Amino acid sequence: MGVKGLQSFMERCCPEACVTVNLREMARQHVAKNHQGPTLVVDGMSCLSHWYSCKDWVCGGQWREYVDILKRWVEAFTSADIRLVFFFDGVVEEQKRQEWVKRRHRVNRDVSKIFSHIKEYGEQPDRLSCLPSSLATFTPYALRSLGQEVFCSVREADYEIASYAYQHDSMGILGQDSDFIIYDSVPYLSVAKLRINSLTTIMYDRQRLCRNIGLAVTQLPLLACLLGNDVVSEEHMQHIRNNAMTIYRRTSSAPSSGAPRDHVVQAVAQFVNSLCSPEDEQNELVPQSLNAPTPLKELLIKGICSYLLPGQKGFEIVDISALPSAFEKLVSPEILKVCREKHVAADGFMVYSVVCAGVTECSNSLEDEEDTELLPQALVYKYCRQRIYGLLLLLGQESPSVDYPVIKEWFVYPGNLLKEADIVHPVPVHLPYGEPSLDFLWLSTGPEVSALRLTAFLSIFDCLEFSDLYGAIEDSLLAALCLITYIVLQVQTLSHEDVDAYLSQAVCMRLKSPLELQQIELPLFSSRAVQLGSLYVRGLSHLVGANNASGCPLPSAALMPWHNFDGQLFHSKYLLAHSGVEKTELLDSDLSCLSQFLQLKEKLLEMCRKRGRILQSKPRAPQKSVKPAPGVRNKSAYSGFSQNVGGDWRGRGAKAGHGWRERGEERRPWGRGGHRGGGHRGGGQPFHRFHPSSYEERPVDMSQPPKHFSGRSYPERGRYQRAPTWPHPPAP
Template sequence: MGVKGLQGFVDHACPQASMWVNLKEMAKQHQHSHPESPPVLVVDAMGCLRFWYTPEAWVHGGQWREYMQSLNTFVDAFSAIDIRLVFFFDGVIEQKKRHEWIKRRLRNNTEIANIFQYIKANGCQPGRNMFYIPSGLATFTRFALKSMGLDTISSLKEADYEIANYARENGCMAILGQDTDFLIYDTVPYISVNKLQLGKLTTVMYSRESLCRILCLQQTDLPLLACLLSNDVVPEQAVEGLKHRCLARYLPSDSRARQRKEVVAAVAHYISGISRSHDGLKEVESNIQHASSESLLEVGVRSYLLPGQYSPWLPKSGTPPGADQHENATGPAQSILQFAKEKHIKAESSTVYKILNAREVDCSNTLEDELDTELPGQAIVYRPARQSIYGILLTERNGQSGAAKPCPTVKEWFVYPGNRLQQPDLVPALLPELPGGTPDLQTLWLTEGVEVQKLRYCTFLACFGLQDFAEELLPLEPPAAVALCCLLIYVTVQASQICQEDLDAYLAQALCIRDKSADHLAQIQVPCVDSRAVHLASLFVRGLSVLVSANSACGFPFKMVDLMPWEVFDGKLFHTKYLQSHNGCTMEDLLEKKDVLLQEFQKLKSLIDSICVRKNRSIQSNPQPWVTENWERSGPRDRGGSHHMAQCEQRPHTSPFLSHHQGYQGRYPQPGPANRAQTGRGSRPGRYNRRPQLYPR
């Protein structure tokens, strides 16, 4: 979020606080001043995700190979001018910022609902003005960057804080991101990713010194300014009344519209008249509204202080900045916790350290349709698997007897339909069923040998209730096929609404993607967009992130790269396979008339069907009439393959990183029948006896 209203102020009302810079020249100057080390740019990765995701298609679950291509383009541009990049990701959500996290998630729910309403009404992807990043993008981006050999760090506390501190301590050239909090920290210069023109390597640099000079403040006043404008620590409702009073005194006779533009200057003027002391801060505190027993402004101001920094607004004695970290070292041995911590910081594992240290996890919004009551949310589908992961990580043993103590609970902040996030779900950890019991973390993580590796695989399978089928699953090649089958069996068993056509589409696209380049996948045109397919795509991709968590917990039986979406998933490819499958396409056409793929498909499908039956899940055929309806509404066109142009074509994509952030308006058909958008899937008509073919047999 950053500081409310500050970005607009520095961009429009205070142009003196920003200037265009050439990064190549900036790097040369930095190298001249610091000959002992190359210029380093610290990247706020979470703030760059929208900038990096350049593929036109975003609603189908992610164009992951195209995305990898975009990341490589970004990295290569900086490598060419010898700028080293260090990427930071949010590793935790601090309790003082949980309220803001919840507010954003509820707001995102509305945005996602609007996306699905548009899809149902129009049968195509909305314009970039409704863009929502594909589910799991942040999780997989850190592994993508890691696979490129880049310095990638997951934070142990608020990422903004660690970024500002790392940049300052290491004498870095600048921070690249899009968060006005970096204007508040007393650290290195802050440059904008939204303004970045990668081809020219130019962007806007913001100056906190100029901002202070214009506002008649000292740099030590900026944290208080940020708090009174509202930020992630101080909610807007707490300071709303004070801001109105500041405006009334600053511009008593001016219009309300003019006042809104001057709110930053008005609050700064108010601060300049207050004694710069702890007593002054308490005076300001008396003018805001909040129910906390502690000083909200003191917490907010302190959150901006890096180690060794002090503020005249705070008492001279007290807990120094950064001293509030703690680790829950009970249960897992300290060596185990340290191992998990190191893997977390290096972005080599997922969720494990948070579970061990805080017993609290969270998951942001997923692109899924809350009105489609036939398909459950991913948070519910994967909860049993998560419980097994919690059991592996948190189960304690009673001395030499080896008997497990009662399992603890984990606080889950997961977004799913009907959850207003008023409190976390308390989810009990459950031990997976394994012959001989669940191995301890010392064995799984810190012991080597052939038998231990087999134990890791079996424990991984147990997370998904598949421990009894190890002899059938583990011999599959390549290893990614084992993970793929685990995911498809688990989803099919957990979600009874998954039908044969869905499973065929999942499996076919995972096989067909193997030999397709990013450029080839980018050329695929989806004839029409089906909201159910969008939901299923997100369900699959979120499942991959659960595989990653299980792999981390079980001591890495798989290489992480085998679990990445760019290895087994492409959104547009899945969508075309889904449309083909539900419209009665032959298996030969579904597998693109490639005999090798068809044989592998039949082998894996037979295995999946067999295991599902033995787990009391018989997969039925249930072609969706919605698919045919969407196709019929889209009008006549060439139906000879998956590479023809859709009616909902968007304008040609411009040069990456230069203008896609401006948004664009594609050409879309007029909305279809109103009842389509209103009814969702609750009043679906009966299945057709004869369905027109979307693709020729």
Template structure:
């Protein structure tokens, strides 16, 4: 969120502090400076720009389709071009992503999650009414974007870090300690930190690498404060640590005093007058107090408010060694030191920081994990929330990490606190989840053996552990026979089909056929897939699959990585538009499987092989897949399109206005048509300016603004939120759900009788 209203104040009331800069020139000037400084540590690295990855997600994901689950191959291409634009200018990039949700910010996190639930409700209302992707303020990032983006950047040979505390702090501290040219992000907290210059990604023009630098020194000149007084100003205005409500009485008094002394106040927005009023208060208080006082004694605060304000001010302190007030913020002792070795703890932290692992650090070192909003329709009584679908899987991951090698008789049984967002969960407190042991064909192997030993027996044990988490040991013999990405996809589809009893043969065929066909398609071909309409159920299934990929990643990390992480990335096994097209075709009533794989003989053979293995595994669990075609076009009473079946695509539009002119998703891809051609359609998404500045030269569509979600090693957020004031608050419309609330649907009935892993070899 940043500091409430500060960046808007600088834009509107302090334009002299908003300097347009060319990052190429900034890099050249910096390089010349360090060449003349023999003591500089930046000689070997060159000009370095620290990038707040979470704030850039909405700027990076500029693909036309976001609602079907993500156009991942195209997204990786966008990242590649973005990185190349900076490296060609001689700028080294270092990326940071959120790795934790600090408990002091949990209330803010929960508040945002509830707000996004209201947005999601509106999205599904729009899909069911019009059969198309909504635009404007209802834009949402695909699920899993913050989880998989660090891996994408690492595949592009970039340096990526995942935070173990507040990411803003780590970014500012890194930039200061490493003499970086600046911080690229969208958070006014970077104005407060006494660190490197702060550049706005929201006002970045990729064509010439120009943006706006928010100059904290000129801000201080304008409001009459020193750099060291900015943290107190930030906390009194309101930020993520000290909420706006907590200091409302202080601001009210400041505004009253300001208006008495300034009968003709500055001609700027009301929030600007608040900043001037609080700045005058801070200046007056600090002139009376000794500089050693963190919180001025003359402030009318309760003991709790004073302590909170002190924590907020100290959170901006970047000095080394760190002050005693901050010791509590960086405690890194594990919640489960009794259950894992010191070597495991060290490896979990190292993998987390290097953005190589997933779930490990949050589970083993924090004992808490979270998952943000997912595109799920609360009115759909057939579909279970992904949080509950994957709960048995997570319990086995917890068991593998915390119970492996133990007799299970310990009275000190570990539990994990889960903050998972889904309809019906009010997030008033975390759900306490118990680990479930994973049975392996070895005499109580330890996690250290699984992670650190080598040899063919250990490799087989790792794969066994991975497949046991998903109860898919029957797939063991496919290892090395099919591509790793297809093995992972089959494992995930099998788990989903077994867990969600309402899924049909058509759903399984859609999942498998798109995974098989994706390998042969370029990102350009995927962009040109035309969808006659959108199906809300297919939207949910797409998000369910991508969330499952993050669980595959967590299970793989916990098992010692039997599969390469690259095989679990969505750009190797999933594309939203491709899946949606296969879903519509599978449910259209076609009985020819070759049509699902574009009549490609090699793809057909592979598809049938995977399909047969899925049916065999399900049959052993008593799960018989049945055919239940259920796609129907939008009601002709609400959308001007007549949809008829076509033998190749399943559905084709004729008559009326036609789906080519009805919306962003239905229009199809138009090469070279960026959001500069869309006018107001995209410009209303951000309070920071037009999105066409972000990627003029890329020739792709889409856009958006930055946000901080649940981040990094968490199951991430896609909400359209901003840290400097937030997005427009859209509450959920009052409506009666057609299905029972998820919290009342028997959340623990999802795990069937076969939830315990079978004995190996059965």
């Protein structure tokens, strides 16, 4: 985010403002001047693409290697006695939602190109990359496990970073966002230019920039808004920039060569200077001489205020009043307080956004929009999220309120144009002990509460039968079994081979050293395995959300991907499972691993039988050859495997039009009692529904008799549907 073109303008047209600095020396100078240890405030979101440098990024993440990279990165600063404080985005402010949507569409186009390349050449592309799913979710946990101080923002993260650094007189801000040039805060240091071995980087000096373009630092926010930022779009200010360019061309003697954006920055700076020179006392945020119409002036004031920090002139007009919780009538003040505290400490994924904002979002995943067999992760985990919402908002409620709570979901998946949020209704989670309240679940103590929390967690994934495994197997394996079982019940096209790949990966990873995982060599990449790996990691984030909503019955460490998932290892297990190797070979010829694998597989199959889900063997036969990528001479490494093991389902005898997208239908989550109903989602596009005609087409809970709907009617997208009354899950 930030101001388009401003940073590159400084590099090309104002090189004196781009100063090479040594962070060790900066730290020593900071101590001598301030008589306190130096603190560097790190914009975590800007750093993700620089931190994640693992080889096979397309497989879902080499998480242990990634944690090792973070550890070495942190140690480089601690060796220089520099304290690090990390900030991550915790919310997407509604005023920036459209910019968020635009970015998601741009990433979607890259994802489509990535899958096209994989299917054509059997390898990940060199010129495109996409960070593993949920990297921003799990990185704060990884940093906290390394003893670092981590914060999650409750408003725009850039603002909280600049404000924290300003108020704590920090040594600098390390990030990659031109907004840090605009904030009148501490020095802004580039993470993209950082050389970690020497601890040198570039400092973008706002004072020198202002001397170059003839502005005062206090005029930078107006410059940013006229150029266009995340609050004031470029489109809103286009006519002002056009006028500024007309004047600039008429009055400037500068040559016409150079990047067009550089001339725009110069022209707008000249225009701002003409409105109010740096020497003048600026009493108004928007000079009267701008003659802007009232709506435009109000938008500019809003944009300028977004850069004003506590203690700075004009900050008193900034509206910082805390918004009330979206569901303060459904949860107690104590729960609201805990939600916020855990969120700020980067330890409360999902619960804050649901309880306090009523909105949640999920960025892009590696999903192949042309694969008609695999559901998008947003739909796979929808029913799980509905139960999380139900646990947070409906637990302990005697009866549904008149204003039935709904959550707005901004989830990226193929076919979703993101013109408006999906409206999702919570599903009640029925627990023993007479429908306890959320306060009891979260804040009480005792063995009965611990058992209740585990029951709540397992109920979210409809895996209560696994309660007897708690304490008998490692927590990470229990979590993996719950997740894999849930995926199998949701995704009808998963086969025995897919399950074997998931389970063998989870079992074998515990015995692999980081070096062994890094040394895995894949003969090729399967587009289907790529999507299944991404699906699994997104599921881990849902495990974290469910654990938080349940009062944390499992230690959060057990749910972290570096303890139960490695993308390269999963990909290798997928290729082996579908090539028909013996289970012994799949389990690395380790008898203890084989025994545990068989135990978990039997538990999963038993659950499937109870739910009416018949798992079938469906090996994906390797193709005879793979087209080599440009520059690849030797194809022998690819022989014997399929680069697109998913193949074309139409070529296997299925009738055209039977894919869930091509039917024009939504594959409804497998919850009991799927009911008919209408409704539409954003942009007038139909929010498709799938109505199975028999129990063979969807999993059901055979341990419970079917129940009719008898719940309250509530509106959804202009129509009324009947809220289902869900059967109580069986006791553990």
